[in-house]
Amino acid sequence: MGKSFMDLFGNFMLIGLAVLSLFAFGVGFQEENNVENQFIDNSLMNSTYGNLRTQLGELRDESQAQKTLFESENPTSGFGTILLFSIVSSGKVFNGMIVGVFNTIIKLPIVFLGLDPIIISVLSAILILTIIIGLWRLYKLGG
């Protein structure tokens, strides 16, 4: 629970990148060596790889859009602080990315290992609560 939103976001993006690298290496290796029955022929593996590529690929544009929004805002002074409402928009966008990466990756163990939905439910609850608390701290203290 003590994790900041920035740490959580960094961790999840690194996880997404690590999993994407493994996928890319595997796909590249099998394609270059003309392996029969490639693992990417499996529809779920294929869709997971595609979704990860899309989500991480969109990161740059989303970050740029949030940066522009942040720069365009005129700060107003509050009680002992400066108010910037664009941070709420950043929080919403980036928390969606964390949940997106989590949902993409978690599908694989559910299908291939037959993971119990209760475990997924508990893990999702922990993640969502951590995100909410992280976001609240971000909005309240700015970091």
Added chain:
Amino acid sequence: MVCAGLETLVDNSITGILAFPTSCDYYFYAKIMFAFFIILSLILYQRDKDKFLKSDMISAMGVSSIATIFVALLGTFLKIIQPDIFILVFVIGMILIVIWLLKK
């Protein structure tokens, strides 16, 4: 479990001989991969313990799972590991890597 003898082996190439055990036990190479993973994890754990006095099993398992995935990938190239066994190795390895990165 009664398995067919080597006299039934048709493909005498290295790949054929390596693939022969899977005709008897479909999960033969999955078990080999599991053994490889356990041995590598324990070696890394012990090496870290000797080197730094403090060791982390999750890190050792995370690094070992990357190596296991690569070895399994090599197995698919040699046609001794079927795609569904590779997917199993990949998914289990991925979970360990995710836990390792989350812990960091």
